[in-house]
Amino acid sequence: MKTQHISQIARKPLLSFAPVETAPRGDVLVLVFLRGAADVLNMVVPHGEDEYYKLRPALSIPRPDDSKSKKEERTVDLDGFFGLHPILSPLLPIWQEGHLGLVHACGAHDDSHSHFKAQELMERGVDNEGGSASGWLGRHLATLNTGNPSPMRAIALGELPQRSLYGSVPVSSLRSIEDFKLRGNETAVLQMQAALGALYSGKDPLSGLGRETLRILDTLEKIAPSSDERVYPDSSFGRGLREIASIIKAEVGLEVAAIDLDGWDTHFAQGVQTGLMPRLMNDLAEGLAAFHEEMLDHADRLTLVVMTEFGRRAYENASLGTDHGHGGMMMLIGGNLNTRGVFGQWPGLKPHQLYGPGDLAVTTDYRDILGEICAKRLNNPALDNIFPDYAVKMQNLFL
């Protein structure tokens, strides 16, 4: 097996020597990473598949027409075969608008079952530990010149940039817009800004960049705390999405934003209608719904992707949880989808259809989706560089 991997390794082009394409900015890309491997079978439920109910006697989500369970606990049907976990029903309006695409059995071919390795490889956009250590988004940013000098071209919500953004300087990482502010008592902050204005008044390029930074600082300061009715969940994810929305609306040159939602490693008592995983799903769905509603006017230049490193075992374990699996699922939200739908070839859950120790198989490589987004929505044709040694197969999900 080792040799097979190695034969796939070819020369990885060095980021620094990669040709840079020039193109106008495309959509703003918001990348949501569900860390810990989300149990996608309980999110986009294959209720038309009998095997699902056999494999999960305790953890399955009731069929949409299951009269033995409460209506609000049943799967919300989407297309007669797949449906959403009821807690994800805040996403229904997005589905109804045609702005939601779900790619099932989507993921990477790595079968290490290791969070660390799978996340690393996926964020680097590679198949094995060899090759460039930079991230796919970092390579996207480095190979596309959009003529955008903004320090907010790429932002990472959190303490440090996500691995996918590595290899691109600068990426601003912030927990919130507050992180793009100067701190201290009011007088000190005002004095500091005044001093910066005086110090950065020259004609040299650095002074120009300083004034651009001051302008963004000023713009962000004027963003009134969102006082409208849309309620983001009171969580770091909800607050992060709200910050991203504000930054997009402030028009400060944002092209890429990355944000994480942690905690999906549900080996033990993951919960069906309440508990660990439903809380996370609620955070996710409420956050995405609020974001989508707030950004409706911007939907035609916005693409949001939700991904996870892999899915979980098709059968439940003895602790009312699920173990590490293989195939995952990607959610796509935006006004530039060709059509709504649950996409991807469904591999099935019968014993001979499962992969490895009993996992959902992968039928769509995650790079087919991300590659299509880079090419069609971000105007970057350099897919060979963004995903070295992988030939992206367009799925024609996007305009």
Place this chain on the structure above:
Amino acid sequence: MKPSRRDFLKLVGVVASSAALSSCAPVYENLARLDENPRFDIEGVSAQDFALVNRLTFGAGAADLTRVAEIGIQAWFAEQLEYESVSDDSCNIRLRQFKTLGLSANDLFDISDKIFDDQDRHTVPNELRQATLMRQTYSRRQFYERMVEFWSDHFNISTEKGDCFYLKTVDDREVIRPHALGFFSDLLWASSHSPAMLFYLDNQSNLKDAPNENYAREVMELHSLGVDGGYSQQDVMELARCLTGWTMKEHFWRGDFHFDEDVHDFAPKKVLGKEISASGLDEAERVIRDLGLHPSTAHFLGTKLCRRFIADEPPAVLVNLVADTFIATNGDIRAVMQTLLKEGIPHIQPKFKRPADFIISALRLLDARTDGGAALHKYLGRMGQPYFTWPTPDGYPDTSTPWMSNLMPRWQFAAALAQNKIKGTKIDVEYLLELSGAKEIESFTKWMSALLLGAPLSENECKKMADALRSAGTGDEISTARVIIAGLLASPAFQWR
């Protein structure tokens, strides 16, 4: 080989005259004025000395300047080159807390293994990061630490890639630090036998029948000859075959270098025009010995060193002189650096501080106390230079452009440092204010700008700053002093070295 006193006098004159070359670096513009405005109470330190010390260290701190005043810039540099003779006890005592620095790869791996859970991939590399920052801040061997930094970039390894998270500690200790001011061929040799490097560039997957060219290419393209250094794709493939089986032990002495004969390709090879007869480990070693002494290597390294210490775009005439010394001395890094300085000063151009330069120069010039810990590394990360995590093998960028647009975290650091809001790091603003003897905003600005920039801002600039501060409100003396310090640290001038 040592530069004569006359050479240094020559330097001094030229620095002053090259000062007008850049409009964006008041450090140099203002050099000529410094002699009339002595900073601190250090007699005998000229503006030129300040600029030179700033370029060769992580910031011209009071201790360096005092030493320069004592023995003169020429003797100071000679002393810095013979770094082994500079006592570094106070720095070493600070480093005692980092227990992992001296451990073997196998032990580092063991203590990181939580057996039933995942690995602790943080403790070991975080200690290396913290220790590195402490050395750069506190070591009296400042020029040596600069060279360590240079080679850590040149032989870049990211702790984010697989086993490198613990192997890099060994690479730092046994490859970079022993040879940073030694002979380049020894350094290249050590690096090629470093499991961290071999793993980082995939050589553990370089096997007979399934060669992986990654390390073979980078050792020529990035570590020695340079991309235009005269090797061909065929040379890469042949060297890759020489390097088959270069890997590390996985058991008992995990992380030690290991040559695995079973996966080595014993067929004859030809690299850079030389026939390589089958001799196992020795095949690639012969090539690496040649690479370390090659004229293209001299030229490539000359370019990179001049870029680091002289200018983003160093002139070919200087690079040629430096390369000549490299060739004449078989790659003696000390001799190379002597030539570089002796000949390079006239060509000095402002360099934009990378995040580490910025942070550490602020700490050193303000005589801060710091634990070098997580809070500072968070700032380094937000500025784009978290230690030992640059993903690609070319090392953190060494020119201005990639760093220039990310000013906000620098401003925030400046404000936080001045207000003592950084955990584990402290400056004494009261003492600085007292030392300055300043009574109003203008005079403190003037004094502080001389301390931080090597020359005071002009009367006009001080007034402009004072007006801006007064128009924004009035605070008490200390908090105004803090804003002045923050503003000067955040200023365009302080972003250059």
